[in-house]
Amino acid sequence: MTSHSTDLHDLSVTALAARLRDRQVSAVETAEHFLARAKAHQHLGAYVALNEEATLTQARAADAQLAAGKAGALTGVPIAHKDIFVTRAFPTTAGSKMLAGYQSPFDATVVTRLADAGAVTLGKLNCDEFAMGSANENSAVAPVGFDAPAPVRNPWDLSRVPGGSSGGSAVAVAARLAPAVTGTDTGGSIRQPASFCGITGIKPTYGRASRYGMIAFASSLDQAGPMARSAEDCALLLSEMCGPDPDRDSTSLDRPAENFSAALNEGIAGLRIGIPAEFFGDGLAPDVRAAVDAALQEYVKLGATLVPIQLPRTELSIPVYYILAPAEASSNLSRFDGVKFGHRAKDYTDLVDMYKKTRAEGFGDEVKRRIMIGAYVLSEGYYDAYYLQAQKIRRMIADDFQAAFQHCDVIAGPAAPTVAWQLGGKSDPLANYLADIYTLPASLAGLPGMSLPAGFGEGGMPVGLQLIGNYFREGQLLSAAHRFQQATDFHLRQPAGMTQ
Ligand code: GLN
Secondary structure, eight states: OOGGGGGGGGSOHHHHHHHHHTTSSOHHHHHHHHHHHHHHTGGGOOEEEEOHHHHHHHHHHHHHHHHTTOOOTTTTOEEEEETTBOOSSSOOOTTOGGGTTOOOSSOOHHHHHHHHTTOEEEEEEOOSGGGOOSSSTTOOSOOTTOSSOOOOOBTTBTTBOOOSSSHHHHHHHHTTSSSEEEEEESSSTTHHHHHHHTOEEEEOSTTSBOOTTBOOSOTTTOEEEEEESSHHHHHHHHHHHBSOOTTTOTTSOSOOOOOGGGGTTOOOTTOEEEEEGGGGSTTSOHHHHHHHHHHHHHHHHTTOEEEEEOOTTTTTHHHHHHHHHHHHHHHHGGGOSSSSSSOOOSOOSSHHHHHHHHHHHHSOHHHHHHHHHHHHHHSTTTIIIIIIHHHHHHHHHHHHHHHHTTTOSEEEEESSSSSOOBTTSOOSHHHHHHTTTTTHHHHHHTOOEEEEEEEEOGGGOEEEEEEEEOTTOHHHHHHHHHHHHHHOOGGGOOOTTOOO
């Protein structure tokens, strides 16, 4: 390795792409550097699959492109994917025993788009089973280097959770085991782990990024997005990930991909930031509140104005989400029946017995809980009382946002009520659900939302600032975040002990 290698993991995606283009470093050298790092820090449990051969083959192809002067925006930049995106070169598990040994015959659209932009795939990242969870403690898959499932550890404090469900993704970026990664967000799974691990992540407007090849949890909520250290890097990735996919995802929107990087330097002066009273109530931990308040004051210094707003149905977003998401999950997960995919029970008497045993063995407790809740709220006699009511309130929540956007350009608040908690610290499922309160409203409304590092709280743990924009205003969110990151260095801080 050349002398460049030692600091490759400290470079932003933007800087790394430039070095690759200038041929100061090769794609193979870069891939080898990150593969070595992934292995050296495998105790964090971030990766669930590596395939050196496949990665280096892609890197050699990137080097050929670079040599031919045909570089795309990300040529030679290594990226890792949440293990909810199907990939041909790596197994895909969605964190479930149900998909042990599953090998997809195709790549997810998001994976293809990033590959088309020249990205090299480093591997697959741990996540909660079928993306259900807030702590990454629901994964049934053994991380690389482990024989059995093991928790993903937060690099800022190894005794704490990384957040979920994109926990492996957030850890890979925070520990600099990948310059950038993909995640998915159904009810907060990009924003909350980004907040817990001190990185930046954005969930675009629902329908911006294709869901084709993203293993479905709750189809009306699931969205893919990038996670990286900075908003500038997220902009680069998001520009490549978005765009219509009409033949493969009927909910993908007919909006051309935008160059979000070009919009990064919009000014803050005059930006009206809505502050929802409901995001600053009793449940918000004082340390998180202090960091978020300080970040908002930084925005005021940059020329923004803070406007008090109301999102009166914020609390209802928890019961609404935990009716609708399980309802959709119960339907989506019915395809895992032991016939078409993955796991099948060994001993059974007849077809029904095979279904029962396969699903009992293949799914973990949280997934079973959601399937049962979902089947219940969709069943005759309860559908009107639960599912339909929840749909109606979902619409009201979306309307509340539109009323708020009459008075402000973006909405800001905490991404989560606390910093990352201890591993095993929230064994009660309900306690996990309640912690999603600040991310669920934007998910239910289909609005873009992001989290960016805003400071530190209890135990020196990172605190994320959430920004929510109106539909298709990802560019505005990213530029607001970029301006903040030009004035602060929270996104550049490293967990102690991760300097190597
Ligand atoms: N924590 C939420 C849940 O458990 C959100 C998960 C997600 O966004 N995928 O459902």
